[in-house]
Amino acid sequence: MEHRDSEDLIFVRLHHGEDLYESLKAVCAECKLRTGVIISGVGMLKQAELSYFVSSGTYSTALFPEPLELVSLSGNIIYQDGEYHMHMHAVLADQTKSAVAGHLSKGKVNVTNELVILKTPFEAKRVRDEDTGLMALTFE
DSSP states (O other), X not given: OEEEEOSSEEEEEEETTOBHHHHHHHHHHHTTOSEEEEEEEEXXXXXXXXXXXXXXXXXXXXXXXXXXXXXXXXXXXXXXXXXXXXXXXXXXXXXXXXXXXXXXXXXXXEEEEEEEEEXXXXXXXXXXXXXXXXXEEEOO
16 A cells, blocks of 8 residues: 545555555554545455445445456545544446446455545544434534
């Protein structure tokens, strides 16, 4: 992993075989990020897991073991209770240019990933929303 950060941005390059979530957590810790927005993410993933919210905390999940192009990655990152929580959505495409999309719950870098994170001054956290069962964003 490589990264550079400024007052407002973190540029990240992840290398082949790295775990996307674990590597991003390490970058966030090194940069002392509190809250951020993933404004850009491109590259390629393998062993990607995409989920779709069904109801009351229940997801339909699919694993894509083969390499897929990471067409787009967006989401947010929050530091809460001593750890980083990421909510990311991805669009992935195969060799035929057919795309799948959803909540990205895991993935390993295939070849490379390039990401840009916008640092924000906002304090945010996640709490369980009783109506949906989701860990929802709040600014309490």
